[in-house]
Amino acid sequence: MPTRKSTLPDEATLTECQRLQQEEFEVLESIYPEYVSSQLNDGTLKLEVPVELERNRKLTITCNAPHDPSTSSPMTENLVVSTLPPLLVYLALPHTYPLHKPPQLLSIRATHLWLPNIERLSKLLTDMWQAGDGVLYAWIEYLRTGEFLQPLDLSNGSNSIITIEHSNPPSLAPLLAGYDKLSQSSQFARNAYPCSDFWGMCIEEGDVGRVGCPDPDCVKEKREANEEEVARIVSDAEVQRWRWLREKRDLERDPRIIHCPVEVCQAAVKPPANEDPESGWARFRQCPKCMFSFCAFCRRTWHGPISPCVMAHSEKVVMEYLAAEEDSEDRWVIEQRYGKKNIVQLVLRYQEEVANKEWLDKSTTGCPGCSCHVEKTMGCNHASALLFLVVADRC
Structure with missing residues (x-):
C-alpha cells in the first residue's frame, strides 16, 4: 500500500525560516527603529509607519455620505500637507515565512481613520510577497512613501491631488493639518544643521x-x-x-553707561576704567566718538571735580532717586551709574537747599530792590537792605 508523502516542513526548513525572520527583524530595527513598536517574540509584529510624501501635496477631502439636495453644496475640505498620519500594521509571521508563506496581516488601521479601502490595501501588500524573499522592508517603504495612494485610486500620480472620501470632512481636515504641522516640527528637531x-x-x-x-x-x-x-x-x-x-x-x-549729550553724536560712553567713587572725577565722562568732555550729572561741559553742578540739572537725578523705593532696583541703577557717594552728597545738598528755601520763605522778607533776604530780629518794622532802601518788614 503506497504511503502518503508528508507536507509538513522539515526541521531544517523551520530553522532556516527562523534565522531569516530574525535577520529581517534586526535589519528593520536598525533602519526604522521608530517604526517597529514590538518585539518578535511570538511571531507577531507591530509596525507604525507614517506616510511621508516627497513634497507638499494638495489634499481634498470629500463627503461620502448621501447629500441632501435641500441643503447647501456637499462638504469639501482642501489643504496642503507633506505627511499623513501613520498606518498601524499588526501582522504575524508564519513558521515557514519567508520561504513558503507570506506574512499574515491581522489588521491595518489608519490613525484618525483617514484611509478608506483598508481591505484593498491588505490585498496589495499580500500580493507583493514572493516565495523565498522577505517583504517587510518593501512593505514599509511602500507605505512610507505613499506609493499605495495611486493603486487605491486616491491619486493619479506623484504630483496630482490626493482625494479622500470621509463621512465628516470638517472634522478630519484639522486633524490632518495638525499632524502635518507637528510632524514638520519633529523632523526639524531630529535633523542636524551646520x-x-x-x-x-x-x-x-x-x-x-x-x-x-x-x-x-x-x-x-x-x-x-x-x-x-x-x-x-x-x-x-x-x-x-x-x-x-x-x-x-x-x-x-551696564547701568553706568551714559549717552553723549551732543545731539548729532549720542554715542555710548563708559565710565573711566579706574573710577574712584570717592572723587569728583567719578562724574567725568569723555565721548570716544566726538571727544566731548562732560559731567555725568548735569550733562554740561566738564566743570571740574570740585565745582558743583547747577542745581537745576542735578535736581532731576535727585528727584528720580528719591522717588524710587529704598533698596529697589531703580535706586541701585542710579547708584551704579553715578556712584553711591555722589548721589548721597547730591541728596544732602538738595535737602539742605530745600530746607534753606523753606526757612527763607517763612522767616525773611525779600528786598524789592536787590532781592536780598532781610530778617527782623528786633526794633520797628523798618529795615535797610544792601542798597540802603527803606522797606517795611510787614509789607
Missing part, C-alpha cells in the same frame, strides 16, 4: 546669546563663542553684525 546656518540665523535675528558651542557642558556654563570662533564659521558681514550686537547688548546691560 553651525553656519544656525549661527547666521541667530545673528540675523539679533539673538547673539545663542551663538555658542552646543555641547551640553558649554550650554550649562552659558559659554558664548568668541570672535575667532565666529569668524571661522560665518561671513565677514555677519561677524561685523555679531560684534555690533555684542557691544550693543553689553552697553544696554
Whole structure:
C-alpha cells in the first residue's frame, strides 16, 4: 500500500525560516527603529509607519455620505500637507515565512481613520510577497512613501491631488493639518544643521546669546563663542553684525553707561576704567566718538571735580532717586551709574537747599530792590537792605 508523502516542513526548513525572520527583524530595527513598536517574540509584529510624501501635496477631502439636495453644496475640505498620519500594521509571521508563506496581516488601521479601502490595501501588500524573499522592508517603504495612494485610486500620480472620501470632512481636515504641522516640527528637531546656518540665523535675528558651542557642558556654563570662533564659521558681514550686537547688548546691560549729550553724536560712553567713587572725577565722562568732555550729572561741559553742578540739572537725578523705593532696583541703577557717594552728597545738598528755601520763605522778607533776604530780629518794622532802601518788614 503506497504511503502518503508528508507536507509538513522539515526541521531544517523551520530553522532556516527562523534565522531569516530574525535577520529581517534586526535589519528593520536598525533602519526604522521608530517604526517597529514590538518585539518578535511570538511571531507577531507591530509596525507604525507614517506616510511621508516627497513634497507638499494638495489634499481634498470629500463627503461620502448621501447629500441632501435641500441643503447647501456637499462638504469639501482642501489643504496642503507633506505627511499623513501613520498606518498601524499588526501582522504575524508564519513558521515557514519567508520561504513558503507570506506574512499574515491581522489588521491595518489608519490613525484618525483617514484611509478608506483598508481591505484593498491588505490585498496589495499580500500580493507583493514572493516565495523565498522577505517583504517587510518593501512593505514599509511602500507605505512610507505613499506609493499605495495611486493603486487605491486616491491619486493619479506623484504630483496630482490626493482625494479622500470621509463621512465628516470638517472634522478630519484639522486633524490632518495638525499632524502635518507637528510632524514638520519633529523632523526639524531630529535633523542636524551646520553651525553656519544656525549661527547666521541667530545673528540675523539679533539673538547673539545663542551663538555658542552646543555641547551640553558649554550650554550649562552659558559659554558664548568668541570672535575667532565666529569668524571661522560665518561671513565677514555677519561677524561685523555679531560684534555690533555684542557691544550693543553689553552697553544696554551696564547701568553706568551714559549717552553723549551732543545731539548729532549720542554715542555710548563708559565710565573711566579706574573710577574712584570717592572723587569728583567719578562724574567725568569723555565721548570716544566726538571727544566731548562732560559731567555725568548735569550733562554740561566738564566743570571740574570740585565745582558743583547747577542745581537745576542735578535736581532731576535727585528727584528720580528719591522717588524710587529704598533698596529697589531703580535706586541701585542710579547708584551704579553715578556712584553711591555722589548721589548721597547730591541728596544732602538738595535737602539742605530745600530746607534753606523753606526757612527763607517763612522767616525773611525779600528786598524789592536787590532781592536780598532781610530778617527782623528786633526794633520797628523798618529795615535797610544792601542798597540802603527803606522797606517795611510787614509789607
